Amino acid sequence: CRILILPPCAFRPLPQTQEQCRGLSTKRCAIIRPPRDGGIRYRGLTQEQIRSVQILPVDYEIEYICRGNRVIVGPKVRKCLPNGTWTDMSQHSRCCSCARECGRPVENGRVAAKPPGPPVEGTTLHYSCHAGFMLEGRNMTHCTKLGKWDAPKPTCLYDRNYTGKFFSSFLHMSTNFQGFS
DSSP states (O other), X not given: OOOEEOXXXXXXXXXXXXXXXXXXXXXXXXXXXXXXXXXXXXXTOOXXXXXXXXXXXXXXXXXXXXXXTOEEESOSEEEBOTTSOBXXXXXXXXXXXXXXXXXXXXXXXXXXXXXXXSOOTTOEEEEEEOXXXXXXXXXXXXXXXXXXXXXXXXXXXXXXXXXXXXXXXXXXXXXXXXXXX
């Protein structure tokens, strides 16, 4: 097993003097795992260095990337801090395909996400229709571990039996419209 430890100045812009390099912190950050269905983009490293690196210098930034049509939900970039930890580690980063259909809007209706924010595993979407329309399909769906919604998006269909004020006045106006013969 080979361990490659890169010096703190390995990724800094050139030219760089040895005196400048010696003055920097010697703390470094251990490699962290990418999100499930994702990877990490290491800036400035060759493929050989990526395969063998175990420790990265302070101020080095990594970027999470996702496979396929998935997108990052949570921090996309993390930076090695002088204390040897990465930024935002209290916030999980995930690759989720549910976010691709963020909110899944419904024509003639509305959708509310619980909890609010980008859809991730466990997010529930609640659907409802505007006055004069009926919901066809389930009124809620959940984002699963596989990053898919567990039910198809419903539709809001015109309700012919609706007698509410908004639609009756709209229909009355449209039937009395004189623009067409």
